[in-house]
Amino acid sequence: MIEKALKGNPAYWMWLAFLSAFIAVGGICYLRQFLFGMHLTGMGRDLSWGLYISQFTFLVGVAAGGLMLVLPYYIHNYKAFGRMTILGEFLAISSIVMCLMFIMADIGQPLRGLNMIFHPTPNSMLFWDMVVLLGYLGLNVICGWVILTAERKQVKPPKWVYIFVYISIPFAVSIHTVTAMLYCGLPGRHFWLSAITAPRFLASAFAAGPALIVIACLIMKRIAHFDVGKEAINKLTTIIMYAALINAFFVCLEFFVGYYSNIPGHKHALEYLFFGLEHHGHVYNNLVPFMWTSVVFCFGGLGLFAYMKIANWSTDFFIGIGCALIFIALWLDKGLGFVMGGLAVNPLDEVVEYIPTANEIGITLGIWATGFLLVTVLYKIAVKVEHEVEG
Amino acid sequence: MDKQRRKFLKIAGATALAGISAPVVVNLTGSPAVASAAKNQASAQAAAAGGHGDDTAPKGVKLGLLIDMRKLYGHPELLDKATQACNKAHNIPKIDNKKSEIKWIWKTPFANAFTDQSTSNASYTTRNNDFLVLCNHCAEPPCVRVCPTKATFVDKKTGIVAMDFHRCIGCRFCMMGCPYGARSFNWMDPLPFIEELNPDFPARMRGVVEKCNFCGERLALGKEPACVEAVKEAGAIIFGDLNDPNSEIRRILDKEHTIQRQAAYGTKPSVFYIV
Numbered sequence: 052m053i054e055k056a057l058k059g060n061p062a063y064w065m066w067l068a069f070l071s072a073f074i075a076v077g078g079i080c081y082l083r084q085f086l087f088g089m090h091l092t093g094m095g096r097d098l099s100w101g102l103y104i105s106q107f108t109f110l111v112g113v114a115a116g117g118l119m120l121v122l123p124y125y126i127h128n129y130k131a132f133g134r135m136t137i138l139g140e141f142l143a144i145s146s147i148v149m150c151l152m153f154i155m156a157d158i159g160q161p162l163r164g165l166n167m168i169f170h171p172t173p174n175s176m177l178f179w180d181m182v183v184l185l186g187y188l189g190l191n192v193i194c195g196w197v198i199l200t201a202e203r204k205q206v207k208p209p210k211w212v213y214i215f216v217y218i219s220i221p222f223a224v225s226i227h228t229v230t231a232m233l234y235c236g237l238p239g240r241h242f243w244l245s246a247i248t249a250p251r252f253l254a255s256a257f258a259a260g261p262a263l264i265v266i267a268c269l270i271m272k273r274i275a276h277f278d279v280g281k282e283a284i285n286k287l288t289t290i291i292m293y294a295a296l297i298n299a300f301f302v303c304l305e306f307f308v309g310y311y312s313n314i315p316g317h318k319h320a321l322e323y324l325f326f327g328l329e330h331h332g333h334v335y336n337n338l339v340p341f342m343w344t345s346v347v348f349c350f351g352g353l354g355l356f357a358y359m360k361i362a363n364w365s366t367d368f369f370i371g372i373g374c375a376l377i378f379i380a381l382w383l384d385k386g387l388g389f390v391m392g393g394l395a396v397n398p399l400d401e402v403v404e405y406i407p408t409a410n411e412i413g414i415t416l417g418i419w420a421t422g423f424l425l426v427t428v429l430y431k432i433a434v435k436v437e438h439e440v441e442g
Numbered sequence: 443m444d445k446q447r448r449k450f451l452k453i454a455g456a457t458a459l460a461g462i463s464a465p466v467v468v469n470l471t472g473s474p475a476v477a478s479a480a481k482n483q484a485s486a487q488a489a490a491a492g493g494h495g496d497d498t499a500p501k502g503v504k505l506g507l508l509i510d511m512r513k514l515y516g517h518p519e520l521l522d523k524a525t526q527a528c529n530k531a532h533n534i535p536k537i538d539n540k541k542s543e544i545k546w547i548w549k550t551p552f553a554n555a556f557t558d559q560s561t562s563n564a565s566y567t568t569r570n571n572d573f574l575v576l577c578n579h580c581a582e583p584p585c586v587r588v589c590p591t592k593a594t595f596v597d598k599k600t601g602i603v604a605m606d607f608h609r610c611i612g613c614r615f616c617m618m619g620c621p622y623g624a625r626s627f628n629w630m631d632p633l634p635f636i637e638e639l640n641p642d643f644p645a646r647m648r649g650v651v652e653k654c655n656f657c658g659e660r661l662a663l664g665k666e667p668a669c670v671e672a673v674k675e676a677g678a679i680i681f682g683d684l685n686d687p688n689s690e691i692r693r694i695l696d697k698e699h700t701i702q703r704q705a706a707y708g709t710k711p712s713v714f715y716i717v
C-alpha cells in the first residue's frame with residue numbers, strides 16, 4: 052500500500068517539500084547539538100528539562116487522544132466514526148514517533164539509549180514510559196495496517212486483530228498516565244506533586260487529539276474529497292468541549308489548593324505562570340502572556356462551540372477555528388506551561404527563567420515537521436484506499 | 443577515551459576493594475577493634491527499632507557527614523577551601539556560567555539550603571553566613587528511584603549514593619528527582635575547563651550527570667574525603683559510619699542537636715548540620 056503515497060498532485064508534493072525544508076534545518080541543528088553538546092540549548096543546571104520534554108509530554112496526549120475515536124467505534128459500535136478511526140490510529144503512530152524523537156533529542160548520550168533496555172529498571176517511571184510507548188506504537192501499527200488492508204480487499208478484518216484493538220484501549224490511557232507519573236511522584240516539585248496531574252493530562256489529551264483530527268478531516272474534505280460525515284464531526288466537537296471543560300476545571304482546582312492553602316511552594320508555579328513571580332525585587336513573568344492567551348483561546352473555543360450547538364448552526368470554517376483555538380490553548384498549557392512552571396523555582400529557592408535557543412527551536416520544528424510528514428503520508432494512503440473502495 | 447576508561451576501571455576496582463574491606467573506611471573515624479562487631483550490633487538495633495520514624499539506615503555501613511557550622515561562622519574562606527579541595531580532587535571544570543556550571547559541594551545562604559526551615563525573623567548569624575551544601579547521600583534516594591539505567595545506585599557496602607558515568611544516558615531524570623539540587627549535568631565537554639588535571643580521578647565526558655561521591659575513590663585508599671581534610675584544623679566536618687556506635691560522628695549525633703535539609707521529604711539525608 053506504500054505506493055499510494057507516491058502518487059499525488061503538485062499541492063501534495065509542495066506540502067511535502069515545505070515540510071522537508073524544516074526537517075532539513077532540524078537535522079542540521081541536531082547534528083550541531085550532537086557534535087558540540089547540549090549547551091546549545093537554553094536548558095541549564097536549574098532548568099534541566101525544556102522544550103523537548105514538554106513537547107514529548109504534549110504529544111503523548113495527542114497520541115492518547117485517538118482513544119476518543121477507537122472507544123466509541125469498537126466498544127459502543129458507534130458507526131459514524133467508521134471512516135475516522137483509522138485516522139486516529141495513524142495520528143497516534145505519528146505522535147509516538149515524534150515523542151521518541153524528542154526523547155532522543157533530549158538525552159545527553161543518545162548512543163547509549165539502549166542502556167534503558169539492557170538494564171531494565173522497574174523502579175523508574177521512564178522505563179515504564181518506554182514500555183507503554185513502544186507497546187502502543189506497535190499496537191497501532193498492527194491495528195491500523197491490518198484493518199486498512201482488510202478494507203481495501205473489502206473483507207472483514209480478521210478476528211484476532213480485535214484483541215489488539217481492545218488491548219490498545221488501556222494502553223492509550225496508560226501512556227498518558229505513566230507520562231504524568233514521570234512528573235507527579237517527585238519530591239520537592241510542588242507544582243507536579245499533585246495527584247490530579249494524570250487526570251488533567253488525560254482530559255487535555257482527549258481534547259487536543261480529537262481537535263487535531265477534526266482539523267485534518269476538514270482539510271481533507273476540501274482537498275481530497277474525503278468526507279467523514281457531519282455527524283462524526285459533531286460528535287467529536289462535543290467530546291472536545293467536554294474534555295476541554297474538564298481540563299479547565301482541573302486547572303481551577305490547582306488554583307484552589309495553592310491559594311486557599313496559601314503554602315508558598317504550591318503557589319509559586321501558578322503565580323509565575325499567570326501573574327509573574329516576585330523574587331528579590333525582580334518580577335519573573337516570561338510566560339504570563341502565553342498562559343493568558345491559553346485561557347482566552349480555551350474559553351473562546353468553548354464559547355464558539357457552545358454557540359454553534361445552541362444556535363444549531365455551524366460551518367466547517369468555524370468548526371476549524373474552534374478546534375484550532377482549543378488545540379493551541381492546550382499546547383500552551385501543557386506543551387509550555389506545565390513543564391516550565393514546575394521548574395521555575397529550583398530546589399534551592401532560586402528563580403530561573405528558560406528561553407529556548409534558536410538551535411533548540413530548529414530541532415523542535417524539525418521533529419514536528421517529521422510528524423506532519425508522516426501523518427500526511429499515512430492519511431494519503433488511508434484516503435486513497437477509501438476512494439478505491441468506493442471506486 | 444580508552445585510557446580514560448581503563449583509569450576508571452582501576453578506580454572502580456579499588457572502590458570495590460574498599461567495599462569488601464569496609465571496616466577500613468570505618469577505621470578512619472571510629473575505633474578499629476569493634477568495627478565489624480559493631481556492624482552486626484547496629485543492624486540488630488535498627489531491626490528492633492524499625493517502624494515509623496526510624497531514620498537510621500537499616501543495616502551495614504552507612505557513611506554520613508556532619509557539618510558543625512558553629513566552627514565555620516565568620517570563616518567563609520574555610521567553606522571555599524573545602525569546595526576548592528573537592529573541585530581539585532574530582533576534576534570539576536570551572537565554568538563561569540550559572541547555566542552550565544558543575545557543583546559538588548558549594549556554599550549558599552541558610553534560606554536556600556533549608557528552604558523549609560527558613561524563618562521570617564532569622565538571627566543575624568543565620569542571615570549573614572553561608573552554609574555548605576552537597577549531595578546528602580540519602581538513605582531513601584529519589585535520584586536512584588527514578589534513574590532508568592541504574593547509573594545512579596546505592597553502594598551496598600558503604601551506603602554511598604554512587605554514579606557510573608559510563609552508563610548514564612544523560613536523561614537528567616535524577617536531577618528532577620533530587621529535591622536538593624545536588625546534581626549537575628555536563629552540558630559541554632568539561633575537559634577544556636579543568637584547571638589542573640588530577641590523573642587519579644577520571645574526567646567526565648559531556649552529556650552525563652555527576653555529583654558528590656563522598657570521595658569513594660579516596661576512601662578506597664584509606665584517605666578522608668577531600669572537604670573533611672581541607673578544613674581539618676577547624677574540625678568542622680566529621681565523616682564516618684552512622685551505624686557504628688563508636689564512630690565519632692555517631693557520638694556527636696547522639697549528643698548534639700542536628701538538623702537535616704528538607705527532612706520532610708522522607709529522603710533520610712546522611713548529611714547533618716549543627717547550626
Ligand code: SF4
Pocket residue numbers: 576577578579580583584585586603619620621622623624625653709
Ligand atoms: S541529595 Fe539528591 S543526589 Fe544526593 S542522594 Fe539525595 S536525592 Fe540523590
Ligand code: SF4
Pocket residue numbers: 588589590591592593594609610611612613614615616617650651
Ligand atoms: S541522567 Fe544518568 S544518572 Fe541521571 S537518571 Fe538519567 S541515566 Fe540515571
